[in-house]
Amino acid sequence: MTASVPDPLDVPPNPSEPFQPRSGQRGSGFLTGPLRLGTTPSATVGPYLAIGLTWPDGVWAAAEGTEGGVWIRGRVLDGNGDVVPDAMVETWQADPDGRFPSPEDPRGASTYPGFRGYARASTITGEFAVFTLKPGRVPDGEGGLQAPHVDVSVFARGLLDRVVTRVYFADEADANAEDVVLRGLTEEQRDTLLATPTDDGYRLDVRLQGERETVFFAV
């Protein structure tokens, strides 16, 4: 290469602009912060969710026949108080020892016999029903224990994203009184999350709208 050949990359600095360091700037090839991709936007499950989301064993968070198992049942109601028959309710919870069958539990994944911790149920009969074991208490990260609870997602036509709530148990008054989440709610709000004992488990309706609208959580 002779000195007379111009270097196309040798661009003189523009004196009207401040000095641009080669590193740590947009376009330099270096990230200036953590990589952050935009998440995929949610969409409604629509009316035909049963095609894709029906599992023959969906309702069994605990295996059929597990001793001490309970049914959690309830309706999903719209703003008119009418039953929503095309919703799907999913549940996720700890086992009776307060541990999760998930490798993401930093205490180690539990292997409680016959316990999946997760269930999904449609509301086509007018109500959902999942069979499970009552969860144990889980640390709250503030030195205390949460009351027994089940995380719930509700999906339906007319919901563009899932809505998230929790099931607590009305017969756990002492634990509920100490619960970090319930303590942040009014009594009226708390009541929307308390499942009441029945012959074979518990019952709690999810009210999507209305005077007694269920407390939904931003997670």
Added chain:
Amino acid sequence: MTGTTSEGGLLLPRYLPEPDATRTPVGFPEYRSTGLRAPLRTPVDLPHRLTEVTGPVLGEDRVLPTDADLTWRNGGEAVGQRVLVHGRVLDSGGRPVPGALVEVWQANAAGRYRHVVDNWPAPLDPHFDGLGRVVTDSLGRYEFLTIKPGAYPWGNHHNAWRPAHIHFSLFGRAFTQRLVTQMYFPDDPLFGQDPIFNAIPAAARHRAISRFSLERTQDNWALAFEWDVVLRGADQTPFETDDDGDVA
């Protein structure tokens, strides 16, 4: 360490929320069914604790070998344009999500679902049920072969048609990552009049649209569309750095 919360001495990930400006709202007035269903009160913030950062293990045991090919059912071949749909499941930190269950469902080539509620007069296809399931590989990749779904009318407003779409349901590792969504095809002329598509804030709509992928098109067999799904990621542990600040 930033980005973690202490759980009785345990360090938990904190899953980052999508900003409201790029996140689908639960309700959208033009999509009429949301009127009596989408909650009206502001949701209560729920900090992520153990229940939220864990999630079920759902993998290969939920999937049959035939679940990745929707074009062959009941001993025969579905009618329609064969398409290979493929992509990766990532988290918002760009990390692949391996072993993730992906469930899909869709209408047939005529825009008809195999469902008792769908009674518009387009033909059912005896060789298409519209259900697929796959699990992502060690690099977060998934693919399935299907036929391109048709558009269909749905009565939301006068002359309302849904753009062609495939429903996706995904589990990541944590309850917070759960996602149900719809994948669209590029340049659909029905986008402009569809309130379900337009409920997505404009800045994020492109994320719901697949890309025609010539490189994966199968010669003499099938077109290909690529669509990456991004689930919420957790705050990262900072990289170790050199003295001069370069990423090690």
